[in-house]
Amino acid sequence: MLNILTRGLYKSNPVFRLMLGLCPVLAVSSSVHNAIGMGTAVIFVLVSSNFIVSLIRKMIPRRIRIPIFIMIIATFVTIVDLLMAGFSPLLHKSLGLYIPLIVVNCIILGRVETFASKNKIIFSVADGLGMGFGFTLSLVLIASFREILGNGTWLGMQIFGSKFKPAILMILPPGAFLTIGLLMGLLHWIDHYRTVHKHVHSKAR
Amino acid sequence: MKDIIRFSLILTFVAIISAGSLSWINKITKSEILSQEQKNLTDALMEVLPGSNSQDIIPIQQEGQILYYIGYVNSMRARVNGYALIVESKGYTSTIRTLVGIDTSGTILRIKILFQEETPGLGSRCEEIRNGELIPWWQAQFQNMNINNLAVDKDGGLIQSITGATITSRAITDSIANKTKVFIETMNSAKTDKIDE
Amino acid sequence: MEFQSLLIIAVGAIFISNFVLERFLGICPYIGVSQKLHAAFGMGMAVIFVMSMASVVTWTIYTYLLKPSTTNIIYRLIMKGQGSPPDLTYLRTITFILVIATLVQFVEMVIQKTSPGLNRTLGIYLPLITTNCAILGVSILNIESGYGFIESLVNGFASGIGFTLALILMAGLREKLELTNVPRAMRGAPIAFILAGCMSLAFLGFTGLKIG
Structure with missing residues (x-):
């Protein structure tokens, strides 16, 4: 159970490991505020879709499961879209096109298809939460790098003195690609280092 | 089957x-x-027409389209405080919509950008609010400017353009100047028409 | 409808706001299918085709079924022109994704039956396209930009070209990259992202391009 909850954070992190749902990661990570908004929306859609699919998993005929999943996901995405437009119009404006595009975010269909359609409700909800948080965490991490370096702020708070000249490139599109590429490289490097380390240890024994 | x-x-x-x-x-x-x-919209209107309450700002329509807003001094609706109109300008990457409040003599009261999608960190700074200030510094420059000498500094005017975003600054400033000039002229000629009658 | 405005839309979709490099749509196939030039070409063709079709179909459905207007089919046929036209725009996302999924299936079927040659080039890429956010993205962008029928078609087609351009450039670079000595940790996806960053930087030079 705990494993299901936590594996989305690092071991099978949807963004860095599974490379799923990269479009919104790149697009809305220019500020931490947007990243949190997007992450919340994805968590809501992921948990709700996992819950519903797991609830009716025995009633869905195998051959038409994909269209049914897509309809369920699209319904929850529209709900988020409408709620955000009504209660947080500023966030809705800055996320814009990328809210309806959660429908085609591979994380959601992927989790629903590989996990929720085969597992009990409680595990499916845990999986949704874990993966959702993993996604949000990666998004906030990337956004932090970009906002701090590109705008000199974090969540709108001034980090450096007024003399700091931000590298605007970081909050422009190229910055998104560069940040994610370097972070992914760093993660690979850590993995490599750890396996080499383990190897040395086991040999020493 | x-x-x-x-x-x-x-x-x-x-x-x-x-x-x-x-x-x-x-x-x-x-x-x-x-x-x-x-x-x-109401908040923006009250901001660009200081001194008018929301119920004293009346939209003037023609064929279902709102042309401009009139702000009155009080609910008696006898003295006009100023006019508010929406100006569109082609910026660097987007069409910027600005609400402009002017008084009857052609002095700008306030401006407020309603929509822009300019480059983050450059053109988007037209909405940047500095620490401890209430309204964006760039838009604050327009207060009490006469519409007849409205231009950015690179064109010999008084509006300081945003560093690295002259196109955005110039687009907004020039479109406000042009639109308000035409607007004040038509208002004045309408007034003289009435006197002639 | 002037020719010039269509040209502006096309150049805008291909260079200025390139789907992949500036709007970040269709990143998954961009990183996933860009290892071989041949595959990139097939994917690109499939995307251009489906994007143009989807633009046209979703625009028509939105304008005549969902949008509240007096030409709305539901309003005309079922409500017989009485009362106010129904506003079904909140069903946009769910309708579009279903229409696109059906469209892709349909295109796949037609190609399989009629053209084995085309099936060999496009066949394996078509199923991947349903979850490509670029297709849904262009459909929604057409609506939000207020484009008409022809404009939507041009935008869809040109966006597809923009996607293909970015994909093929990337594939060409990655084929060359295989012969070079990349640090172990950066091999594969990371270096691809760095390359994409450099390309995006180059495409940034197109912003603010003024035509006409």
Whole structure:
């Protein structure tokens, strides 16, 4: 159970490991505020879709499961879209096109298809939460790098003195690609280092 | 064949349930979205026409389109405080919509940018609010400017353009200058027409 | 409808706001299918085709079924022109994704039956396209930009070209990259992202391009 909850954070992190749902990661990570908004929306859609699919998993005929999943996901995405437009119009404006595009975010269909359609409700909800948080965490991490370096702020708070000249490139599109590429490289490097380390240890024994 | 009928029935059933729940959510949020939009516009209008209450700002329409707003000094609606009109300008990457408040003599009261999608960190700084200030510094420069000598510093005017975003600054400034000049002229000629009668 | 405005839309979609490099749509196939030039070409063709079709179909459905207007089909046929036209725009996302999924299936079927040659080039890429956010993205962008029928078609087609351009450039670079000595940790996706960053930087030079 705990494993299901936590594996989305690092071991099978949807963004860095599974490379799923990269479009919104790149697009809305220019500020931490947007990243949190997007992450919340994805968590809501992921948990709700996992819950519903797991609830009716025995009633869905195998051959038409994909269209049914897509309809369920699209319904929850529209709900988020409408709620955000009504209660947080500023966030809705800055996320814009990328809210309806959660429908085609591979994380959601992927989790629903590989996990929720085969597992009990409680595990499916845990999986949704874990993966959702993993996604949000990666998004906030990337956004932090970009906002701090590109705008000199974090969540709108001034980090450096007024003399700091931000590298605007970081909050422009190229910055998104560069940040994610370097972070992914760093993660690979850590993995490599750890396996080499383990190897040395086991040999020493 | 039996499968096809069964499958289409199931799909229709799912579609009806999602459409039904969505129309319910839509009903709840619709009024909220509308009132938010209304509130944003009212707030912007009160900001660019300081001294007028929201009920004293009247839209002037022609063929269903709002041409401009008149702000009166008080609810007697005898003395005009100023006019507010929406100006569109082609910026660097987007069409910028600005609400401009001017008084009857052609002096700008306030401006407020309603929509822009300019380059983050450059053109988007036209909405940047500096620490401890209430309104964006760039837009604050327009206060009490006469529309006849409105230009950015690179064109010999007094509006300091945003570093690295001269195109955005110039587009907004020039479009405000042009539109308000035409507007004040038509208002004045309408007035003289009335006197002639 | 002037020719010039269509040209502006096309140049805008290909260079200025390139789907992949500036709007970040269709990143998954961009990183996933860009290892071989041949595959990139097939994917690109499939995307251009489906994007143009989807633009046209979703625009038509939105304008005549969902949008509240007096030409709305539901309003005309079922409500017989009485009362106010129904506003079904909140069903946009769910309708579009279903239409696109059906369209892709349909295109796949037609190609399989009619053209084995085309099936060999496009066949394996078509199923991947349903979950490509670029297709849904262009459909929604057409609506939000207020484009008409022809404009939507041009925008869809040109966006597809923009996607293909970015994909093929990337594939060409990655084929060359295989012969070079990349640090172990950066091999594969990371270096691809760095390359994409450099390309995006180059495409940034197109912003603010003024035509006409």
